[in-house]
Amino acid sequence: xxxxxxLLRMRAAATGNVQRxxxxxxxxxxxxxxxxxxxKQTGPAARPLAVMLGTDPHRPQxxxxxxxxxxxxxxxxxxxxxxxxxxxxxxxxxxxxxxxxSPARHRYTDAPQILVPNPQTVTHLKAxxxxxRFRSADDxxxxxxxxxxxxxxxxxxxxxxDIPGSAALVPLTSLLSTHWITGQSPLxxxxxxxxxxxxxxxxxxxxxxxxxxQAEDPATHRSAGPATDPTFDNAHLAPLFHTYATARGQDxxxxxxxxxxxxxxxxxxxxxxxxxxxxxxxxxxxxxxTTRRWDHERTAFTDECSYLDQDGRPxxxxxxxxxxxxxxxxxxxxxxxxxxxxxxxDPFARAEMRTTGEAFGATVTTTDPEHxxxxxxxxxxxxxxxxxxxxxxxxxxxxxxxxxxxHRNARYRICEITPADGDTLVELxxxxxxxxxxxxxxxxxxxxxxxxVFTPAPDHYRMPEFPARDQTPWTHGGxxxxxxxxxxxxxxx
Numbered sequence: 001x002x003x004x005x006x007l008l009r010m011r012a013a014a015t016g017n018v019q020r021x022x023x024x025x026x027x028x029x030x031x032x033x034x035x036x037x038x039x040k041q042t043g044p045a046a047r048p049l050a051v052m053l054g055t056d057p058h059r060p061q062x063x064x065x066x067x068x069x070x071x072x073x074x075x076x077x078x079x080x081x082x083x084x085x086x087x088x089x090x091x092x093x094x095x096x097x098x099x100x101x102s103p104a105r106h107r108y109t110d111a112p113q114i115l116v117p118n119p120q121t122v123t124h125l126k127a128x129x130x131x132x133r134f135r136s137a138d139d140x141x142x143x144x145x146x147x148x149x150x151x152x153x154x155x156x157x158x159x160x161x162d163i164p165g166s167a168a169l170v171p172l173t174s175l176l177s178t179h180w181i182t183g184q185s186p187l188x189x190x191x192x193x194x195x196x197x198x199x200x201x202x203x204x205x206x207x208x209x210x211x212x213x214q215a216e217d218p219a220t221h222r223s224a225g226p227a228t229d230p231t232f233d234n235a236h237l238a239p240l241f242h243t244y245a246t247a248r249g250q251d252x253x254x255x256x257x258x259x260x261x262x263x264x265x266x267x268x269x270x271x272x273x274x275x276x277x278x279x280x281x282x283x284x285x286x287x288x289x290t291t292r293r294w295d296h297e298r299t300a301f302t303d304e305c306s307y308l309d310q311d312g313r314p315x316x317x318x319x320x321x322x323x324x325x326x327x328x329x330x331x332x333x334x335x336x337x338x339x340x341x342x343x344x345x346d347p348f349a350r351a352e353m354r355t356t357g358e359a360f361g362a363t364v365t366t367t368d369p370e371h372x373x374x375x376x377x378x379x380x381x382x383x384x385x386x387x388x389x390x391x392x393x394x395x396x397x398x399x400x401x402x403x404x405x406x407h408r409n410a411r412y413r414i415c416e417i418t419p420a421d422g423d424t425l426v427e428l429x430x431x432x433x434x435x436x437x438x439x440x441x442x443x444x445x446x447x448x449x450x451x452x453v454f455t456p457a458p459d460h461y462r463m464p465e466f467p468a469r470d471q472t473p474w475t476h477g478g479x480x481x482x483x484x485x486x487x488x489x490x491x492x493x
Contacts, residue, residue: 002352002353002355002356003355003356004348004351004352004355005021005181005352008021008181009181009182009183012181012182012183012198012208013183013184013209014183015183015207016183016206016207016208016209016210017198017207017208017209018180018181018182018183018198018199018208019180019181020179020180020181021178021179021180021181021348022178022179022346022347022348022349023284023285023346023348024284024285024286024287024345024346025179025281025284025285025286025287025290026165026178026287026289026290026338026341026342026345026346027165027167027170027175027290027293028113028167028286028290028291028293028294028297029113029167029278029281029282029286030110030113032055033055033113033114033115033278034053034054034055034082034085034112034113034114034115035053035054035055035057035060035114035115035271035274035275035278036051036052036053036114036115036116036121036125037051037052037053037116037117037121037224037225037267037270037271037274038050038051038116038121038124038125038225038226039051039225039226039227039228039263039267040124040225040226040227041065041067042227042228042233046124046127046128046130046131047065047071048065048071048074048075048078048128049064049065049228049263050062050063050064050065050263050267051063051074051078052264052267052271053078053081053082054081055085057271057272057275060268060271061081062260062263062264062267063077063078063081064256064259064260064263066244066252066256067240067241067244067245067259068241068244068245072143072144072147073143075132075143075147075150076143076146076147078150079143079146079147079149079150080146082114082150082153083146083149083150083153085112086112086153088110089108089110089111089112089301090108090305091110092108092109092110093106093107093108093109093302094106094107094108094109106302107295107298107299107302108298108301108302108305109298110298111168111294111297111298111300111301112157112168112301113167113168113169113170114157114168114169114170115170115172115274115278116169116170116171116172117171117172117173117192117224117225117270117273117274118171118172118173118174118190118191118192118224118225119171119173119174119190120190120225120226120227121171121224121225121226122158122161122169122171124225124226125154125157125158125169126154126155126158128151128154129150129151129152129153129154129155129157129158130151130155130317131151132147132148132150132151132154133148133151133152133154133155133314134151134314134317135147135148135151136148148314149308151314152308152312152314155314155315156168156304157169160297160300162331163330163331163334164331164334164335164338164339165293165334165337165338165341166293166297166334167293167294167297168297168300168301172192172274172277172278172281173189173190173191173192173195173224175281176189176195176196176199176277176280176281177189177195179281179284180198180199182195182198182199182208182212183198183208183209184198184212191224192224192270192273192274192277193215193216193221193222193224193269193270193273194212194215194216196215196273196276196277196280197211197212197214197215198211198212199280200276200280218231220269222266222267222269222270223270224270224273225270228266232266236262237262240255240258240259240262243255244256244259287341287342287345287346288344288345289341289342289344289345292341293338293341321472322466322467322468322472325466326466329464329466333458336456336458337458339353339358339455339458340403340455340456340457340458341458343359343403343405343453343455344403344405344408344455345405350405350453350455353455354392354453357392357393357395358455358456359392359453359454359455360390360392360393360394360396360426360453360454361390361392361451361452361453361454362388362389362390362392362426362451362452362453362454363388363389363390363449363450363451363452364386364387364388364446364447364448364449364450364451364452365387365388365389365425365448366386366387366448367384367385367386367387367445367446367447367448368384368385368386369384369442369445370384371383371384371385371429381436382434382435382436382440383429383430383431383434384429384430384434384444384445385415385427385428385429385430386427386428386430386445386446387425387426387427387428388425388426388428388452388454389420389423389424389425389426390423390424390426391422391423391424392424394417394424394426396414396417396456397414397417398414398415398416398417399413399414400413400414400456401413401431401456401457402414402428402454402455402456402457403454403455403456403457403458404452404453404454404455405452405453406446406450406452407433407443407444409432409433410430410432410433410434410444411430411431411432411433411457412428412429412430412431412454413428413429413431414426414427414428415427415428415429428454430444430445
C-alpha cells in the first residue's frame with residue numbers, strides 16, 4: 001500500500017465516506033461480459049455447488065449440482081454456456097499486415113471477458129479448471145469433450161488473470177478498489193456487499209460506513225462466494241443435504257427443486273450487486289492505453305484458439321523450469337508496462353508512484369536543443385539534452401531509460417545526477433521520439449519551468465534469453481543423465 005493510498009484510507013475512515021483514487025478506468029469493459037457467480041461445497045476444493053451466470057442482468061442461468069453423486073450434468077451445462085459465449089467471440093476477425101518482426105495474420109475482433117465477484121472465485125475456477133482439463137474425453141459421453149474443453153479455457157482465463165492489465169477474467173472487488181478507497185481494511189474490501197455500500201450507499205444511508213455496517217447484518221448479508229456463509233450452511237444446506245442422502249427417487253428430485261429455489265434466493269442479491277458494480281465501472285472514462293492492452297488481449301485469445309485447433313493437448317500440471325521462468329518474465333514485463341501506462345494516463349497514478357520512489361516529478365531548468373553526438377557509423381545524431389530539478393527521492397541511476405507523460409513516444413536517458421541545495425539536478429538526454437538532425441521533432445523538447453513526471457520506460461524491460469530444453473540440466477527439466485547429443489557424445493550433467 002502506497003503512502004497516498006494510506007492517506008486516503010485514513011481520510012475515508014475519518015469522514016465515513018469513500019475517497020476517489022483516480023478518474024480513469026484502466027481496464028477494458030466489454031459491452032456484453034459474462035457474469036459468473038460460483039459457490040462450492042465444503043470439502044473437496046473444486047466440487048461445485050452452484051453457478052449463476054449470464055450476459056443479461058434480468059435473466060441469469062442457475063446451475064445446481066446434487067449434494068452427492070455425479071456433477072457431470074451440471075458441468076456439461078456450464079461448459080455449454082461458457083463455450084457458447086467464447087465461440088461467439090470468434091465470429092469476426094481482422095487482417096493484420098506483415099511487419100518487420102511478424103508475418104501477416106488474422107486476429108479476432110473480440111475476446112471473452114468474464115467478471116467474477118472476488119479473487120477467491122478466480123482461485124476456485126483455477127482449481128476447477130485444473131481438475132477438468134485432465135479428464136478423459138469419452139466418445140460415448142457427448143458432454144465429456146466439452147467439459148474437458150471448459151477446463152482448458154478456465155485454465156487459460158485464470159492464467160490471464162495473473163497478468164497485470166489483462167481484462168479476460170476480472171475480479172470486481174479488485175477493480176473497484178483501484179478506483180475507490182474505503183475506510184475499511186483491504187481484506188474487508190474483498191466483500192462485494194460492504195465495498196459497494198461504501199462506494200454507492202443507498203440514499204437513506206447517513207454515510208458509506210453506515211451503509212457498510214447495515215450490509216454486514218447477518219440476517220441479510222450474502223457471501224459472494226465461492227464459500228458459503230457458515231450460518232446458511234448449518235441452518236439451510238446441512239438439513240437438505242442430510243434429507244437428500246436418505247431420500248430415494250421422486251423425493252430426491254423434490255429436494256433438488258427445493259435446493260434450486262433456496263440457492264436462487266441466496267444468490268440473487270449478489271447477482272444484482274455484480275451488475276451494480278459493472279455499471280459504476282462502465283461509467284468511468286476509459287484510459288487511453290486501455291485500447292492497446294485490449295488489442296493484446298484479443299491477440300492472446302486468437303493465439304489460444306489457434307493452439308486448440310492445431311494441438312489442443314492440455315499443458316502439463318507442473319511447468320518446467322524454463323517455461324516457468326519465461327512466464328514470470330512476461331508477467332514482470334506486463335507489470336512494468338501497465339504501471340508506466342497508468343502513470344502516463346492518470347495524474348493519481350503519477351502521484352502514487354512518486355510516493356513509492358518509482359517516479360519523480362521535476363522542473364525543467366535548462367535545455368540544450370543543439371546537442372549532437374557521433375553515432376556508431378560516425379554520422380551526427382541529434383540528441384538534445386535538458387536539466388531538471390527535483391525534490392523527490394532519486395533511487396534511479398545514470399544510464400536508466402525513462403518515459404514522460406507529456407510525450408509518450410519520447411525516451412530519456414539519465415546522464416548525470418547531482419545533489420544541489422536540497423534538490424537534485426538530473427541531466428537527461430532524449431534518445432527516442434525527437435526525429436533526426438534533418439527533420440527534428442522540436443515539440444518533444446520541453447520549455448523551461450515546465451513540470452514533468454518521469455518513470456522507468458516500459459520498453460526498457462527486455463525479455464532475457466532463456467536456454468533451450470537440451471541446454472538445461474536434467475534437474476530442471478532437461479535431458480536425463482546419460483543422454484546422447486546430436487553427435488552421439490554423452491552429455492555431462
